[in-house]
Amino acid sequence: AQSVTQPDIHITVSEGASLELRCNYSYGATPYLFWYVQSPGQGLQLLLKYFSGDTLVQGIKGFEAEFKRSQSSFNLRKPSVHWSDAAEYFCAVGLNTGGFKTIFGAGTRLFVKA
Amino acid sequence: DTAVSQTPKYLVTQMGNDKSIKCEQNLGHDTMYWYKQDSKKFLKIMFSYNNKELIINETVPNRFSPKSPDKAHLNLHINSLELGDSAVYFCASSQDLKPPLHFGNGTRLTVT
Numbered sequence: 238a239q240s241v242t243q244p245d246i247h248i249t250v251s252e253g254a255s256l257e258l259r260c261n262y263s264y265g266a267t268p269y270l271f272w273y274v275q276s277p278g279q280g281l282q283l284l285l286k287y288f289s290g291d292t293l294v295q296g297i298k299g300f301e302a303e304f305k306r307s308q309s310s311f312n313l314r315k316p317s318v319h320w321s322d323a324a325e326y327f328c329a330v331g332l333n334t335g336g337f338k339t340i341f342g343a344g345t346r347l348f349v350k351a
Numbered sequence: 352d353t354a355v356s357q358t359p360k361y362l363v364t365q366m367g368n369d370k371s372i373k374c375e376q377n378l379g380h381d382t383m384y385w386y387k388q389d390s391k392k393f394l395k396i397m398f399s400y401n402n403k404e405l406i407i408n409e410t411v412p413n414r415f416s417p418k419s420p421d422k423a424h425l426n427l428h429i430n431s432l433e434l435g436d437s438a439v440y441f442c443a444s445s446q447d448l449k450p451p452l453h454f455g456n457g458t459r460l461t462v463t
Contacts, residue, residue: 269449269451271450271451273454275392278457279456279457280441280454280455280456280457281394281441281454282454283451283452283453331449331450336399336401336407336448337382337449337450338396338399338407338409339396339450339452341395343392344393346392
């Protein structure tokens, strides 16, 4: 069955430190890949997406992600975290199953300490 | 200028009641969705509509009935509410049945 795994339920990083959030997917072909961020009480905002082409994609707010086909991974990175980055981060895959379906991972909660 | 708007933001009701959540998007998209986010933040698709036609119905109890009067609106009516229906419900939209999705801010439903 198709699935999206975010192995870290929560991560704490110091402000100014680098960040990497892990995401692995299980799907026969290369799906569309996404990272979304959810601040408390808010909806999900798209950070970046990968459809094809260059495997390193740039997103908003200084985030980037790298698609690695051999590892079925799409990890999110940021070189220097700001306190305002504290939020829930969701990795997602878009699958065409006779109607596009976006399947989400369980999320990783990011805490930023001063 | 809100792109995907849902009302109400909060909904508290008793078991057995019937309630509706409304969603409107002004992005000009032709596809709309309902997602349910449970207490552990897990997001699961419930329905998708394209140009008012039901595309995905993800084994949701038939107490849940979506209605799309036009491609800019997708409402969710829930009959005979149960405790397990308590969750945050998100409306989303996209173009041509494809991602990425644009989300509303959610409706927190609490059933007591």
